Amino acid sequence: MELKLVGIAAGNPAHLTSAAIEAISQAEVILIPQKGEDKEELAQLRLTLCETFGAGRVIGFDMPVRDPDIEDYKTRVNLWHDAIAAAWLHALGALEPGLRVVLLVWGDPSLFDSTLRIAERLRGQMDFTLSVVPGLTSIQLLTAAHAVPLNALAEPFLVTTGRHLRNSGWPAGVDTLVVMLDGDCAFRELDPEGVSIWWGAYLGMPGQILDHGPLSEAGPRIEARRAQARAARGWIMDTYLLRRQRADNAP
Secondary structure (H helix, E strand, C coil): EEEEEECEEEECCCHHHHHHHHHHHHHHHEEEEEECHHHHHHHHHHHHHHHHCCCCCCEEECCCCCCCCCCCCCHHHHCCCCCCHHHHHHHHHCCCCEEEEEEEEECCCCCCCCHHHHHHHHHHCECEEEEEEEECCCCHHCCCCCHHCCCCCCCCCCEEHHHHHHHCCCCCCEEEEECCCCCCCHHHHHHCCCCEEEEEEECCCCCEEEEEEEHHHHHHHHHHHHHHHHHHHHCCCCCEEECCCCCCCCC
């Protein structure tokens, strides 16, 4: 069996690479995770790509959820990944051998996505070859939407999570942060003095929302807009860039 992980950015057909389109059109089976009614829109975006680019069979499988009662974060996530791998194994095991199977991955499979780690759990349990088609990340969609460079001139940047930002604060030695997987507006914990934010939700999707400005002014607006959007759609995916301004680090 050939298992291919295809990055699909935010599900916008215009953002797929020609390699991604080719992989979808040549797939004999595409697995689509079902995440419940509140995230049905995400499944529908994947289905639309399959219809647009002429995929073969589309097979849905129920996506396990994380156990909220497990306190340790990494333990909770690892057990969740074990459960997802078991769901994949069940779905793939029902197929005839030798097929070209595709999984559609938001953004790119290499960045803050565990699809590759989950695939590795299948080693030794089934015979397959693994390949990856890269996709646009939410970081690229964010900076493009705001028409802002990712890094300041000759300066590094750091990609981190809301959890790390909340628990550890602003990392030393870097003035530009990209924050992903932030479910609770970790920027509230920062001293906003001299900090600018560029934020986007549903990047590249219908209903994209953007905001930017000094953190002291834009932060409260973003919190309110984020809460409203999540209540209206039942889910939210957002990313933001923070830059601490110095006289010598203009974009």
